[in-house]
Amino acid sequence: MARFLTGIALVLFSLGLAVPAFAQILPFEVRGGVSATGVTDPGVNMFDPARLRDANVELLYTVPDLSAWAVLGELRPHLGGTMSFTGQENLIYGGLSWTVRAPLLPVWGEASLGGGWQSGALQPAGTPTRFGCAVVARAAATVGVDVLPGASVMATLSHLTDFGACNQPNNGRTDLGLRVGIRF
Structure with a gap:
């Protein structure tokens, strides 16, 4: 039993060493926060705190060869999700x-x-939705401040649309969010 526990301890120790090494190979940033949905809908106060009804998480990866294409700044692929x-x-x-x-x-x-x-x-048939298509296009703009090395606070405005591609009116959706980012 002692040999088994020693083996487990060595594997966990090795994994602990591998995580920082992996972070040096493929650096990434994790962002998370809250957002207000539909801030540009008619009759909506954009800064109403009662509209903070969504949570957002996003991962950005730094790919060195990809940033070579950018004359100014850096290009990074991102994956994210917003939960209502x-x-x-x-x-x-x-x-x-x-x-x-x-x-x-x-x-x-x-x-x-x-x-x-x-x-x-x-959604079940008859439920009002903003989009006719499950697949949407997304555009976002973010302004941020680095508060510590590797940590930032940001405001993000994002817009979703299906361009009316599925024979339904395109109501679009615009979200305004506050997030915190940690860069590894």
């Missing part, structure tokens, strides 16, 4: 983000384009 706590559409998305940092200041901006899948298409 009020029964509205949930979203899984991916795409490419372009981050530009201000020289000598801890301020940065980011533009993202990509696509996603929203769960509104799974």
